[in-house]
Amino acid sequence: MNTISQLWNYSKLSYNLYSLYSEYRKNNSIDTDKSNALIDAIHRNVLQCGAICIKFAQWLLPILDNIYIEDEEKPYWFVSLEDLYENCPIHSIDYSKQIYYDDFKEIFDDDYKIVDVVGSGSVGQVYKIHNKHSDEYFALKIIHPNVKNELKLFKKFLSFVLWFDCLKTKLYNLVPVNYKQFIDNFEEQVNLIHEANYLLRMKYNYRNNPSIIIPELVKFGGNCILMSYEEGEIMDTMDISDYQKTKIITLLYGFIQSNQLFYDVLHNDIHKANWKVRVIDENKFAIVVYDFGFCYKKKIKDIPIIHTMTDMFEEGGVESYNEAGVVTMATFFCNDNSDNFKSITRECIPSGFQCDPENIFKLTIDVCSKTNNIVDSSSIQILIVLIQCYKYLKVANINNGNKLKNDGYRNYRERYLDLCNIYETYESFDEFVEYMKNKLNKLNIEVTDMFDVIKDNDTVTDEVKALLKFD
Structure with missing residues (x-):
């Protein structure tokens, strides 16, 4: 695709985005037939603009979700753009074989036969x-x-848009994030050597964990990676019980928390196409993880904030809300440690604030809009991954503190004892199990029954109670 064609595609995309914005200003809604037609056109435009524009939309989508969507049922614009995660354009087999030869100086057909296109991403x-x-x-x-x-x-297109103050202001009012950081992060992703190294590191981190399956790297170049083929199913398509889904989500949670708390590389792209489930036996599962291009190398400065987030999110509930911790998180995500920023953050914290990833994210965006700040695009991914995970956890009734009867550190017991039980049964996430047990011991929480908080918990299904032999 030549530059003129690309510029034309970006022009069409810009025109349709402006038309959608005008429609919103006219009706104070984009839930109209005309808006839906424009959304369909924007979807086509994004695909026509190519890989970078698709990736930009994918990167922006969870941010928009957490800022603007309150209901469980997703609006049409979100569903339309979400399709970009799994239905990206497919390039030719001949091109792929040529890239293989360019990287390895070997003829693909001498050693391999293509069975299927598993998927095409951005x-x-x-x-x-x-x-x-x-x-x-x-x-x-x-x-x-x-x-x-x-x-x-x-x-160049993004720099052109940001050069105009009126456009820059509208863009930052819509989503106040550092867009140029996105470009810097994406430059790593288009070099598959970076992805191969992240894959190797994560494979090493989980070498003794039977519940996390990472592909085995065979060889790699700048434009292609050869690795073991790892089978898996998307959880939502599996014919399994709610209790089995709870087990699977618990394993995914262990993976995300272990990355954040104990390892140096975070997987920042945990959407439903990048992790699948392998059935080990009738009641035992493993998580298969794919696509290591959008990983994040944890910095030393990230460690204290990750532990602060973990403590506050795990405690949950209004009673455990800690203003200083909330302010610390907001200053971290916005790179602003000024007294003015801290003061406005305190003013923006609503009464009855419950400290969970979604609320912290929305608070950070709110403070940015009032202080003309922008969010650090790399750091905020730590929070976005947690938000994605916590949404699964809420469906599975894990970490759903607002539904529990308050009983001091009841939430810790509810969550940690159940998690420890599953992880020890699976012989997985040893570091996380030790972390949780140490926290329970440090808090001096007496435990008389492994499932003492489940018996009278309304969030636990009858199916689970029956399996646990509760009367």
């Missing part, structure tokens, strides 16, 4: 391939054509 697409010599199956990821040229054009 950056690249993945094939299931068959080794002609060993009869094994592998996964081959190939970067999409022209990605690096598209990145250069997108950088």
Whole structure:
């Protein structure tokens, strides 16, 4: 795709976005037939603009979700754009074979046969391939054509938009995040050497954890990665009970918390296409993790805030709300430690504030809009991943403190004892289990029954109670 075509595509996208904005100003809503038609056109425009624009939309979507969507049922614009996660354009097999040769100086057809296109994402697409010599199956990821040229054009387009104060103000009013940081982060993703190194690191971190399956790296270049093919199913498509789903979400939670608390690399792209479930036996599962391009190398400065977040989110409830901790989180995500910022943050904390990832995110955005700040795009991903995980946890009735009868540290017992029980049964997440037990011991919480807080808990299904033999 040449530069003129790309500029034309960006022009169409800009026009339709402005038309949607005008429709919103006219009706104070985008839930109209005309708006839906414009949303469909914007979806097509994003696909036409190529990989970088698709990735930008994917990156922006969970941020928009947490700022503007209150209901469980997603609006049409969100559902339409969410489709970009799984239905990206597919490039040709001939192109993929040429990239394989360019990176490895080997003819693909001499050793492998393509079985299927497993999926196509914003950056690249993945094939299931068959080794002609060993009869094994592998996964081959190939970067999409022209990605690096598209990145250069997108950088110029974004700089052009931000050059106009009126457009910059509208953009930051809509979503006050550091857009230029997105470009910096994406430059890493279009070089698959970075992804291969993140995969290796995460594989090492979970080498002794049977509940987390990371592909085995075979070889890699700048534009393609060859790795083991790991089967898995999307949880929402599986015919399993709510109790089994609770187990699966518990394992996903262990993965995310272990990354944040104990390891140096965070997986920042935990949408439903990037993790799947493998059935080990009738009642035992493992999480298969994919796509390590959008990972984050944890910095030393991140460690204190991660522990602060963990403590406050796990405690939950109004009674445990800590103003100083909330202010600390907001200053971290906005890179503003000024007295004025802290003062406005305190003023923005509503009465009865419950400290969970979604509320902290919304508070941070609110404070930014009042102080003309922008959110650090790298740091906020730590929070967004937690939000994605906590949404699963709420569905599974885990970490749902507002539904529990308040009883001092009842929430800790409810959550930690159940989690420890499952992780010890699975012989997984040893560091997290030790962390939770140490916290319970430090708080001097007496435990007389492993399931003492489940018996009278309305959030636990009858199915679970029956399995646990409660009368």
